[in-house]
Each structure stands twice: as structure tokens, then as C-alpha cells.
Amino acid sequence: MKKIKENKTYFAADGIIAINKEQKIIVFDDTACRITGYNSNETLSKNISFLLPNENERLEYIDRSLSSGEMFSNISFTINSANTEKLIITASITPLVQPNQGIIGLIIVFRDRYETYSLQKALAAKKDEVIQEKNKFEIIFNSLLEGTLTVNSEWEITSFNKAAEQITGFNENEALNRKYWEILRSEDVKQESQLKSFITAHHSNLLRETNIIRRDGVSVSVRINSAPLLSTEGVKIGRVVTFEDISIVKNLTAHITERYHFKNIIGHSKSMLKVYNLMQNVVNTDSTILITGQSGTGKEVIARSIHLNSERKSTPFVAVNCSAFAETLLESELFGHEKGAFTGAIRTKPGRFELAANGTLFIDEIGDIPMSIQVKLLRVLENRQFERVGGTESIELKARVISATHRDLEKEISEGRFREDLYYRINVINIHLPPLQERQDDIPSLINHFIDKFNKKFKKDIHYISPNALQLVNSYEWPGNIRELENVIEHAFVVCNSDAIRTEHLPERLQKIVSKPNSLIAEETVEKPLENAEKNLLINMIKKYDGNRNKIATALGVSKPTLWRKMKKFDLL
Structure with missing residues (x-):
């Protein structure tokens, strides 16, 4: 028997016996000893007949081969074992021929049939096990959301999963055995060589973003990583390449960035243009900002817009509303706490300052913070360091801080x-948002925005708000500002079953404006033709924006072709 790696013992399957012409045993190897149970000292020089209990078999094979020189293979006969059991063996008999002497003996190579059967059974079980493991691997491999392929040392693809098929448009059969760059096709040669260098270098924590060309010619943004593919001996035999389609993420990021770009925030009144100019100036500074304005004026939208247009846009934006927490919880919410810091603190919890990391922390309703926490907040903003409640380790404040309040902080x-x-620490830059009552020019645009939003939400097809309903909306004081306007339009959508929002669809508090004695709206105007009101609105907008159709269309929330048709209809071109 022989020893090989991992201290496992493996036996040679075949035993060897050699006999001379007189049928005496002259060779009895280790495997023969193992199979029969005899040692070589017990067998050497003995006649082979003591091993062969069946005389007919001995005469048929041993004597016949010695006399005629005939060879036999895969024959079955019985031999004795040391423990007196009879063993059925499969054997081959080959005459030993010496020149000028003829046949001088025989070589008998044999194996235990039961041992062979056991080996075959074990191999079959191992084969099933390997097939099952292979199937498991293929299921896992093809369940990965990331496209995954392996290449050999010649850069030829050796495996290709389902996600890779979906991302590239090539099926597995098309990809196998081809060079990887024929499948992950770069948009230009420079990118192709850079990508190959990146895959070759392998940085475990480094991802590369690039564009590849799908089988159908469409460009797809992907994020790629790679790792060496090693054999069981630790020798590098290729590479594993993983890649994911980030087109949706990039499109979503671009959409969010576009949505929150200053020019796309709803409102183009003079007061809002001043806000946008100030935002543009502060967007890439680290100065603390205080956003003031009544509830519902969109303070968080402005804060988020500043963040998403700054160099910090890829970092977290963390918001905390101070009025939503009791004094006993607010400190822990802001700064976090250590395990055991107070009753119920069963584990360490990071606070909002810590979660904001290198991003932006938006402290909403800062005017509601108790005096006890104001002291601690001041120290954090001055020293740019804080500790968790119950902790002693100082944590550096890296986030930009934007605060907001509806209160008059000077009062x-x-x-x-x-x-x-x-107050002076948080109010380095002050951005004041005007109430909706002072932004009446923006109301039509805001209404159109909410109509689009709720058409999608309620799956309706409401096109516009009637002039009379719009007149009611313009006459209302809007104590809840934009938030209240949004709720009013949602209310109208729930009760409206036509293509336009009319006065009867508005909440009762707005409809009552008509009946007030000092109201500027007369009841008889409710029945005025839509065309007159629509024409008057267009005339006012043309005067306001000096005929600039881009600005008029934006203010009204309609496309330029729609505006052109309306102007043509009323001879305003």
C-alpha cells in the first residue's frame, strides 16, 4: 500500500502472484497479502494449490496456461483466505516466457470481487455527491444578482451565469470559450485596456464603473470587480469577474439630482428667485444654514436640494424633527447612547450626528429644543466633537449642519x-421661505404639479382646475402653506369624477369664501365661461414675463406646444 497527501491510506486494487513452472509461489505482493490475509512468509515456495480449493479451476486455468501458453483475462474463480473463508476473485493469467527456455511460470493479477463492488458503489455515491454539489453550485451561481463569469489564464470564459446573460444579452453558449472582452465590450479601446489592467491587478475593495455594449448594441453602465481564481493547490488558474447593471441606479440618481435642482423646484416668483440665488451661493460651502418660514413652506425640500446639489450629494442626508421627541429621548436621538446608559439602553446606538457621517444633518424645528440640550448642541457645533450619552469617547462631527424652524427665534x-x-452659531446663513400667500404667482404651477402627482396616485385623468376654482384658491389665505394646498388638491381628486377640478370639489372652508360679504369673488362669476378666465390668465402671464414663452409655460406648468395652441386660440400670438 502507499501513503499520499493528507495522511490518507490508499490500497492498490490488484494483488500479484508469480509462480514457477512447478507451480510454486515465488512472488506474493503486499496487496495479495491484504486480500488473502496471508503474509509472504506463509506463501512463498508453497504450491499454488493451497490457495485454489477448486481443482477443476486450477486444471482449467493454471495447468492449461503453463502447458499451452494461453492467456486468460477477467476470469472468475475461488481462492482460500487465511481466515478459512472462500474469496471470489477476478483475475488475469499471463505466462512468463524466457527465450530458449519457453514457459518458466505465470503471473496472476487478481482483485477481490466484493472489494471491487464496494469500490464501484463508493464511486457511484461519490459521483452522485459531486453531481449534487455541482447542481447546488449552479443554482447558487445562477441565483446571483450580479453577473459573474470566470476566465482561464488565456482570458477565455469558462463559466457564465444567468445574470451575466441578462446584463450582456449573450447566452451562456455564445459566451463560453470566447475572450472576455468580446462579451464585456467597451465603448472604446482605451477603456478596454484600462479594464483589462484593472481586472488583472485585483483590488478587493475597489470597484470600477464603466460602460459596456450589449449584444443588441445598447450601452449599459456596469460596476465591475474581480478576484484571482485558484486551484486546490493555490495556483492561480484564472480570474472571477463580477459585474452589476447600475443603469437604474444612475438613472435614479440623475432623476433625483434633476428633480432637486434649483431650477426644478416649483415656483418662480420674485421671492423664490431670491431663495434660489442664495442657495446657489451656499451650496458648496460648509457654513451652517438656518432655514426659516412657516410650517408647510418646504423647508426640508430646500435643505435636501442644497445637499443633493453639493459635493456631499453621494453621502447621507439625515433628518431629525426635534418636536417629535420628548426631552428625555431627544439627546439620545441626536448624539446616540452607550449600552446601559439608562434604563432600556440594551445596546449601543449611534445618534443622528454620527449617522450623518460626512453628509448633511438636517435639524428640523430646532426652535423646539429644550434649553438643557441647547447647551450641549452649542458645544458640539463649536468644538465639532460629541460623545454618546453615557460614553466618554469623543466622536468628530464631519457633517454639515442645516437647521430649520417655523418660530421667530429672535422673539x-x-x-x-x-x-x-x-442662534448666532446656527444662523451663519439664513434662508427665509415666504408663505404661500406671498407667492400667489406660483400657485398655478404648484397646482399643476399636484395634479400630475395625484393623477398617477389615483390613476385618474384630471387635466386642469377651473378658473373659478382657481380664483377661490388664490383668495384663500393658506395658513398651512404648500402642505395645505397639496391636501386640498388631494381632497379634490378624491371627490372629482370629471376632467377638471371645480369649486364643488374643493373643501368646504374654501367654498365659504364665495358667501362672505366682503369677498372679492361674486357668486355670479361661478358661471362665467371658462374661455374668458383662461384668456385673462394668459394675458396676465404675457405681461408679467414680457412675452417669454419659456417662462410662461414653466409658470403655468404646461408644455410649450400647449401654450402655443392656447395663445393661438385667443389671438395672443
Whole structure:
């Protein structure tokens, strides 16, 4: 028997016996000893007949081969074993021929049939096990969301999963044995060589973004990583390449960025243009910003827009509403806490300052923070460091801080409810959002925006708001500002079953404006023709924007072709 790696013992399958012309045993190898149970000292020089209990078999094979020189293979006969059991063996008999002497003996090569059967059974079981493992691997391999392929040392593809098929448009049969760059086709030669260098170098924590050309010619944005493919001996035999389609993510990112771009925030009144100009100036600074304005004016939208248009746009935007937490919880919410810091603190929890990391922390309703926490917040903003509640380790504040409040903080200071030093720390840049009542020019655009939004939500096809309903909306004071306007339009969508929002679809509080004695809206105007109101609105917009159709279309929330048709209809071209 022989020893090989991993301290496992493997036996040679075939035993060898050699006899001379007198049928005496002259060779009895280790495997023969193992199979029969005899050792070589017990067998050498003995006649082969003591091993062969069946005389007919001995005469038929041994004697016949010695006399005639005939060879036999895969014959079956019985031999004795040391423990007196009879063993059925499969054997081959070959005469030993010496020149000038003729046949001088025989070589008998044999194996235990039961041992062979056991080996075959074990091999069959191992084969089934390998097939099952292979099937499991293929299921896992093809379940990966990432496209995955392997290449050999010649850069030829050796495996190709289902996700890779979906991303590239090539099926497995088309990809196998082809060079990987024929499948992951770059848009230009420079990218192709750079990508090959990147895959060759392998950086475990480094991902590369590039564009590949699908089988159908469409360009797809992908993120790629690679790793060496090693044999069981640790020798590099190729590479594993993983890649994911990030087109949706990039499109979504671009959509969000576009949506929150200053020019796409709804509203083009003079007061809002001042806001946009100020936002543009502060977007890439780290100065603290205080956004003030009544509830519902869109303070978080402005904060998020500043973040998404800044160099921090790929980092977290973390918002916390201070009015939503009791004083006992607010400190933990802002700064986090250590395990055991107070009753119920069963584990360490990072606070909003920590979660914001290198991004932006938006502290909404900062005017509602208790004086006890104002002191700690001031120290954090001054030192740019904080500790978790119950902790001693200082954590660096890396995030930009934007605060917001609906309160008059100067009045809060004079009445002793807000710290003056904290006010100056957070109010380096002040952005004040006007109430909706002061932005009446923006109301039609906001209404069109909400109509588009709720058409999608409610799966309706409402086209516009009637002039009389719009007149009611313009006459309302809007204490809840944009948020209230959104709720009013949603209310109208719920009760409206036509193609336009009319006065009867508005909440009762707006409909009551008509009946007020000092109302600017007369009841008889409700029945005025739509065309007159629509024409008057267009005339006012043309005057306001000096005939600039781009600005008029944007303000009204309609496309330029639609605006052109309306102007032509009323002879306003």
C-alpha cells in the first residue's frame, strides 16, 4: 500500500502472484497479502494449490496456461483466505516466457470481487455527491444578482451565469470559450485596456464603473470587480469577474439630482428667485444654514436640494424633527447612547450626528429644543466633537449642519426660550421661505404639479382646475402653506369624477369664501365661461414675463406646444 497527501491510506486494487513452472509461489505482493490475509512468509515456495480449493479451476486455468501458453483475462474463480473463508476473485493469467527456455511460470493479477463492488458503489455515491454539489453550485451561481463569469489564464470564459446573460444579452453558449472582452465590450479601446489592467491587478475593495455594449448594441453602465481564481493547490488558474447593471441606479440618481435642482423646484416668483440665488451661493460651502418660514413652506425640500446639489450629494442626508421627541429621548436621538446608559439602553446606538457621517444633518424645528440640550448642541457645533450619552469617547462631527424652524427665534431669545449664542452659531446663513400667500404667482404651477402627482396616485385623468376654482384658491389665505394646498388638491381628486377640478370639489372652508360679504369673488362669476378666465390668465402671464414663452409655460406648468395652441386660440400670438 502507499501513503499520499493528507495522511490518507490508499490500497492498490490488484494483488500479484508469480509462480514457477512447478507451480510454486515465488512472488506474493503486499496487496495479495491484504486480500488473502496471508503474509509472504506463509506463501512463498508453497504450491499454488493451497490457495485454489477448486481443482477443476486450477486444471482449467493454471495447468492449461503453463502447458499451452494461453492467456486468460477477467476470469472468475475461488481462492482460500487465511481466515478459512472462500474469496471470489477476478483475475488475469499471463505466462512468463524466457527465450530458449519457453514457459518458466505465470503471473496472476487478481482483485477481490466484493472489494471491487464496494469500490464501484463508493464511486457511484461519490459521483452522485459531486453531481449534487455541482447542481447546488449552479443554482447558487445562477441565483446571483450580479453577473459573474470566470476566465482561464488565456482570458477565455469558462463559466457564465444567468445574470451575466441578462446584463450582456449573450447566452451562456455564445459566451463560453470566447475572450472576455468580446462579451464585456467597451465603448472604446482605451477603456478596454484600462479594464483589462484593472481586472488583472485585483483590488478587493475597489470597484470600477464603466460602460459596456450589449449584444443588441445598447450601452449599459456596469460596476465591475474581480478576484484571482485558484486551484486546490493555490495556483492561480484564472480570474472571477463580477459585474452589476447600475443603469437604474444612475438613472435614479440623475432623476433625483434633476428633480432637486434649483431650477426644478416649483415656483418662480420674485421671492423664490431670491431663495434660489442664495442657495446657489451656499451650496458648496460648509457654513451652517438656518432655514426659516412657516410650517408647510418646504423647508426640508430646500435643505435636501442644497445637499443633493453639493459635493456631499453621494453621502447621507439625515433628518431629525426635534418636536417629535420628548426631552428625555431627544439627546439620545441626536448624539446616540452607550449600552446601559439608562434604563432600556440594551445596546449601543449611534445618534443622528454620527449617522450623518460626512453628509448633511438636517435639524428640523430646532426652535423646539429644550434649553438643557441647547447647551450641549452649542458645544458640539463649536468644538465639532460629541460623545454618546453615557460614553466618554469623543466622536468628530464631519457633517454639515442645516437647521430649520417655523418660530421667530429672535422673539424666542427675548423671552428666554432660546440661547442667543446658539442662534448666532446656527444662523451663519439664513434662508427665509415666504408663505404661500406671498407667492400667489406660483400657485398655478404648484397646482399643476399636484395634479400630475395625484393623477398617477389615483390613476385618474384630471387635466386642469377651473378658473373659478382657481380664483377661490388664490383668495384663500393658506395658513398651512404648500402642505395645505397639496391636501386640498388631494381632497379634490378624491371627490372629482370629471376632467377638471371645480369649486364643488374643493373643501368646504374654501367654498365659504364665495358667501362672505366682503369677498372679492361674486357668486355670479361661478358661471362665467371658462374661455374668458383662461384668456385673462394668459394675458396676465404675457405681461408679467414680457412675452417669454419659456417662462410662461414653466409658470403655468404646461408644455410649450400647449401654450402655443392656447395663445393661438385667443389671438395672443
